[in-house]
Amino acid sequence: MDSRHHNRRNFIKRSLGAIGAASVMPAVLRGSAKATAAKKSQNALFIIIEDLKNIMGCYGNPLVQTPHLDRLAQKGIVFDRAYCQFPVCNPSRSSFLTGLRPDKTKVLDNYTPWHTHINHPTLPKLFKDNGYQTIGLGKIFHGQGQHGDPQAWDMNLDFAQTELGKRGEGRNMTGGKIDWCNWLAAEGTDEDQPDGQIAAAAVEFLQKPHDKPFFMAVGFHKPHDPFHAPKKYFDLYPLKELMPPFAPANRSPKEDYMIGSGWHNDMKKFTLQDKREFLRSYYACTTFVDTQVGKVIDALDRQNLWKDTAVILVGDHGYNLGEYEWWNKAVLMEDSARIPMMAVVDGLTRANVRCDQFVEMVDLYPTFADLCGLTPPKNLDGISIRPILSEPNTPWKKTAAFTQVQRGQIAGKSVRTKRWRYNEWIRNDRILARELFDHVSDPQEYRNLAEMEDFKNICQELSALL
Ligand SMILES: [Ca+2]
16 A cells, blocks of 8 residues: 555544545656646645625724734735635535636535536546546535545545534524524533544644645635534623624615525514624624634645645635625625635735635636646636736726525526626516616615616626626
8 A cells, every 4th residue: 555545544534523434546747737737736724714794804804813814915925806606505606616607507405415517627627637636625526425526536525523512602693494504612622523633634634744736725614604613712702792783774675585584583573682693793703714714824835835836715605694684605796796816826916915806716717727727627717817816907808797596486687796796587488577786886785776767787797797
């Protein structure tokens, strides 16, 4: 048995609570590489944070403590206009891991597996097919089993909360009406939670010698609900200091399907105490996951891996924390559609750079392929962002981002340009409603301008893009 297999076996044995490991596939030599365009033996590290909105210090939030994400941000480039294609876990992940928009994957819910209509390799499978060692830790696809891609990985692990990590003070903020809507200030350490174990496994892998390039995807579960994290993270946020967002009384009304869930009725009943607890839970889980990211960054520092590892970090979609009294995602609003995204690529990115060009999650697949000199499938919907990684102000062909949702027979389609967000709600080819928000005067999207005569032409122009 070669050392790689030996290492892998020890790795799995020592990883706490491992519940699954994919089979080892024969290695295929790297082929069809654009050798001149990429550095030799370029590793890739893809960090995906579940349900993380742009709430970190590096995105201007003064309250939420994210020193490690901020450190990563300072080391490279931060994107201010990065958007998901569908603000729900499975549709979003199925889209960016196949490089296709949800209209092509036809994955519009959390139940349809990504491979139902797809016959080209997923992002990790592309790396596997090109001779990379491929490691998936935590939530990459929407779960394992039928939602996973076992052929894509040399090693694929997820982890479970320990019994100690399930204990502690907590509460369901809806009195049990919404099952997921609960927090737990848990006993134990970071490693009693899955994300702590994921970070430990990532560090352990990065510290080993590598005899071939790797693609490692690290998928942290928090701040997705249920909001469970060690108690010390909850203690950082005194409830009385937390205030829910201001919602003007004269905001434009929204139809029920625009928010789209029975949960909304229960959330409208939240007291100030409930809202504060929700904010504390999300913030605590964000700082908890930030600490785990810090462990991975430290390992890259210690092993001097930055020089041959392309690192990109994203949230899988955004999140609403009380805007329109909505405490979840799955809506065509800026808070859910926009994602945090940052990258550090030695030789391309420079430290402390912001980019306000449009980037979509479908761009991740061709970008990783480009950075590592691999040839992606021809029919991808995104484009490599390599040019703006090195020159963020270079004229850029993408000037809009597209996001969609589905409510049974009703499709919601959204386009975001520099100034506008325009939404159409469609059933049986008939437009039920339109929304137009001006991000210059109304960044919180409270005033719908779509039915005003003055904005008719703008709506027509944006509608033509959908
Ligand atoms: Ca998610």
